[in-house]
Amino acid sequence: MKRTLKFLALLMVMSFAASNAFAQIVVKVRPVRSVVVVKRSPAPSPRHVWVDEDWIAKRGNYTWHGGYWVAPPRQGAVYIPGHWKETRRGVIWVRGHWR
Secondary structure (H helix, E strand, O other), X not given: OHHHHHHHHHHHHHHHHHHHXXXXXXXXXXXXXXXXXXXXXXOOOOOOEXXXXXXXXXXXXXXXXXXXXXXXXXXXXXXXXXXXXXXXXXXXXXXXXXX
């Protein structure tokens, strides 16, 4: 019984990992966005960091999302901005993340 439960848990983890691996949207031509000038509001606290505008994958398309203030998840964390990455199949957007 224990062995069966371990196998089922492993199977669930593998299926979750596989579904996330194929969740990227691959494009042949990068989306174009219009230039929008946004006045940045004051930071809520000295600890907050401004995250620039970013693309978000939504319903099979990329949607432009405006910038916002956010507190780092831990002390010493550095925000890495999102960027476009060339692949053999096309171009994908790698979202910004904390390092």
